[in-house]
Amino acid sequence: MIKSNTLKALLASAAVFAVSESALASEWGSFDGVTVEAKLIGGQQYEGLYGRIADWEAATGAKVEIISKKSHFEIDKEIKSDMAAGTTSWCVGSNHSSFAPQYEGLYVDLNGLVAAETIAEFVPGNIGASTVGGELLMLPRAQFDVSVLYYLKSNYEDADKSAAFKTEYGYDLAVPDTWDQVKDQAIFFSDPPNFYGTQYAGKDEAIVGRFYEMVVAEGGNYLDADKKPIFNSEAGQRALQWFVDLYEAKAVPAGTTSYVWDDLGQGFASGTIALNLDWPGWAGFFNDPESSKAAGNVGVVVQPMGSVTRTGWSGHHGFSVTNDCANKEAAVSLVKFLTSEESQLAESAGGSLPTRSAVWKANVAAAQAGDDPFRAESLAAFAKGAEFAFAVPAIPEWGETTNIVYPELQAAILGDKTVKEALDDAAEAVDELMRESGYY
Amino acid sequence: MTRRRLPEWFLLLLPAIIVIAAVVLIPLIFSLYSSFTPYKLTRPSTLWTWVGTYNYEKILTDAKFWTAFGRTVLFLTIALNLEMLLGLGIALMVNKVTWGQRTLRTVVMFPMMFSPILVGFQFKFIFNDNIGLVNNALQSMGFNVALPWLVDGKLAMFSILFAEVWMSTSVFAILILAGLFAIPRDPLEAAKVDGCTPFQSFRHITLPFLMPFIYIAMTIRSLDVARAYDIVQIMTGGGPARRTELLWTLMSRTGYVDARMGLANAMGYVSIILSVVFTIYFFRKLTAARAQIGMEG
Structure with missing residues (x-):
């Protein structure tokens, strides 16, 4: 009898304890033993x-x-x-x-x-x-x-540079607000092989994403509502031409077509790149004297505009x-x-x-x-940049389309194909994929 | 009353047959079957859709596949021949060494002990156009250039070949060295007595004796060279603009990144032709070489 009373008391106290625990845990639920x-x-x-x-x-x-x-x-x-x-x-x-x-x-x-x-x-x-x-x-x-533009501030604090730029391009040298200005300035700042105006991701999904955001900035799109590729439009050609022009002018490192995020981040941190469209995760790294030669010289602004809008993949x-x-x-x-x-x-x-x-x-x-x-x-730059953010098409084939498109973009950048040929070839292959996948 | 019994030889072989079926035959049949389906890893149900020879037709008319195929043949031919020549040279030199030869043999084998992935990273850094060792060396010697080693089609293939040759030459060196140790001394001494020059001895005695070893090394390496996949994948990923695309990078991207395992398996079966052709060729050569030194039969 005594034994059973003790047991009851123990059970009761355990129950009280469990209730107080569950009150604490109520926000996330109680899943003992799971x-x-x-x-x-x-x-x-x-x-x-x-x-x-x-x-x-x-x-x-x-x-x-x-x-x-x-x-x-x-x-x-x-x-x-x-x-x-x-x-x-x-x-x-x-x-x-x-x-x-x-x-x-x-x-x-x-x-x-x-x-x-x-x-x-x-x-x-x-x-x-x-x-x-x-x-x-x-x-x-x-x-x-979402990416915004990182830049080296010192390039905009040199009176001689500003005067030379104005003479050559006819407008004041200031942190760029359009992709055309980025191109002008990148070419102007470049001094290969020691210093480059800019750089871009050159392979895999990375370059397709960059191209995609440029297509949207130029008023075009990657796929239409039926998931048919339309990136070989006029807007698409203008977008790709931007990459090609920079490569031809040697305003980007020759190896840029093999770069992805780490190479790009390390490149800007080495202090040899003037303008760099990049992700938020790098902000601290770029401005840390331990990791970056550009530390203390880094400015951040919202991503530049294309001829139609700002966009951010x-x-x-x-x-x-x-x-x-x-x-x-x-x-x-x-x-x-x-x-x-x-x-x-x-x-x-x-x-x-x-x-x-x-x-x-x-x-x-x-x-x-x-x-x-x-x-x-x-x-502040990222908060502003996020306003223009768009996500890639929510289809299982997105990754596969990038594997089709990126070698063609590279072919245009490296001069193996013209911009139009490259985009038409890519669009044709993506079109075949979309047909096979039953979209139309 | 006689019980039907399985023949003894069959019973004895049965464990081996079962093991081989489990680890070789079943995966082989499965992959062959899946090459006739639109099998996608992310949609397991597609494994049961039969599309006949669709994947094969797609491949046979795909210029990208055949370009990669041709490039792979070229890559194999250059890599194997270079490795053989360099391996032969190294083996001949090591064979002459009288003091510390064992240590030297071990040192020669170092490159093949590295994982191909590490070799890929190592040479990716060495050939980086911006921060790489080669360009920095060139620049410090006064050449103000930044050669795009991994971008230019020819330079990129050269860089990959360099890495592959660096890693695998020692396989040839070791196998050929084994061949050198096995050469009987009599014919060489007889040649010396007859007044042969060292080159004549090499050309007419040493080399014929070595040929079987060389062809065995060639056969092994032609099948094993696909290990270079890791190097290519890391150094260039088959790019840029498919300039260094080999069958292996193409297949792995199709199978694992695009998840189109059916198509990738079909590519695998078409490219098996390559291995079969190389193997038959080297075996014929091997038989001929053995016949020449009286080892046939």
């Missing part, structure tokens, strides 16, 4: 957020097992292999707006699982880019990417929940936690751009009130 398997993108700039996972584990009683952590391209290959092999019972996956449409049927539609008011707290454009065929496939994390990272996940509720809770306001504030403190409206406001306000004018300048 293990959530996750495949996450790895890399220095992404790790900070994963440190917060322990807080979620403490609040919910669940455990997160990171079963894979790789670069985005590697994790993309792994996920495709998982889909082919049917091994998709893990729960949470890192995702990206450019990759998401490829994973047909892998991830759940979060619309029914996340409250509408939570979704409304994100920047609408980011939610749009996370939605494929009406399904919200991921919640965006504070890793939003953009993308963002996010987290998705698989359809095969055994405990979707726990997985959704983890995704909500990793993309929450607190998480975004913490992650964007490292310099990345948020995807929640409130966090944008808080960051801009904090930068303006703070004592780091460079941070305030760059954040």
Whole structure:
């Protein structure tokens, strides 16, 4: 009898404890004993957020097992292999707006699982880019990417240079506001092989994205509403001609056609590039004397205009929940936690751009009130740049089209083909792909 | 009452047959089958759609594929011959060394111990047009140039070949060295007595004895040279503008990046022709070389 009383008392106290725990955990739910398997993108700039996972584990009683952590391209290959092999019972996956449409049927539609008011707290454009065929496939994390123009300030502080530029081009030398000015100045500043006016990504998806944003800036588009390629239009030809002209004038390094993001970032940081359209993640790196010879000499402005508009090819990272996940509720809770306001504030403190409206406001306000004018300048430029952001077409074939298009762009840049030939050949091949894929 | 029994030889071979079927035959049949489907990794259900020879027709009429095919043949021919000549030279020299030969043999083998990925990164840096070692050396010697090593079609192929030859010459060197050790001394001494010049001895005695080893090395390397995929992928990725596109970069991009495994497998089967032709050619040469030194049969 005594024994059973003791047992009852123990059970009662355990229940009281559990209730108070669940009150604490109510925001994220309680998932005692649940293990959530996750495949996450790895890399220095992404790790900070994963440190917060322990807080979620403490609040919910669940455990997160990171079963894979790789670069985005590697994790993309792994996920495709998982889909082919049917091994998709893990729960949470890192995702990206450019990759998401490829994973047909892998991830759940979060619309029914996340409250509408939570979704409304994100920047609408980011939610749009996370939605494929009406399904919200991921919640965006504070890793939003759009490019703005970084430049070396010293080039605009030299009276002789300004006078020489004015004589040659007939207008005042100032930080460029249009892509034509970028071209003039890049050619003017260049002194190969020691110093180059600008540079651009020259292969893979990177150059196609850059070309795409230029096409839009010139008033054209990549695909039409039926997903038919239209980038070989007049606007497309003007866009590609810009790349070709810079290459022919030796205003970009000869190896630019083999450069992607790391090469470009290191190039600008070496202080040998005057103007550089680049991503937000580099801002701190460029202005850090430890890593950059350009530190203290870096200015940041909104991306220049084409003949029609400013544009910014953009993308963002996010987290998705698989359809095969055994405990979707726990997985959704983890995704909500990793993309929450607190998480975004913490992650964007490292310099990345948020995807929640409130966090944008808080960051801009904090930068303006703070004592780091460079941070305030760059954040203001990115806030402005984000207004012109667009996401790539949400179709699984986007990546494949870039693999068709980029060698043709390179062929035009290197002079193997004319701009028109290259774009027509690329459009023909993309057209065939779209037909095969059943779009028309 | 007699029970039908499987023949003993078959029973004894059965484990081997099962293992080979599991690791070779089934994947081979599966990939052959998938080359007749529009199989996409991201849409597993496409594996069950039969499209007949569509993928093959697409490849046979695809100029990009055939350009890559031709370039691969050229790459193989130049790389294998260069590696053979350099390997022969190294082996002959190492063979002359009397002191520290073992250490030297180990040193010769260093390049083949590196992972091809590392070799790719190493030469990508060496040939970088802006910060690379070669251009910096040229500039410090007074040439104010920045040669686009990995951009210009010919220079890029040269750079890749250089990396490949650097990594794999030692395979030839070691195999040929083994051949040199196996040469009987009598004919060489007889030649000396008969007053042959060193070149004549090499041309008429050493070389014929070495030919079987050379052809075996050639056969192994022609099948194994696809390891250069890593080097090409890292140094140029087949670009720019497909100037260094080889079958391997094309197939891996089609299969893994574009996820079109059906098409990539079809490309694989067409390009097997290449391996088969090279192998048959080298085996014929091997038989002929063995016949010449009286080793046939």
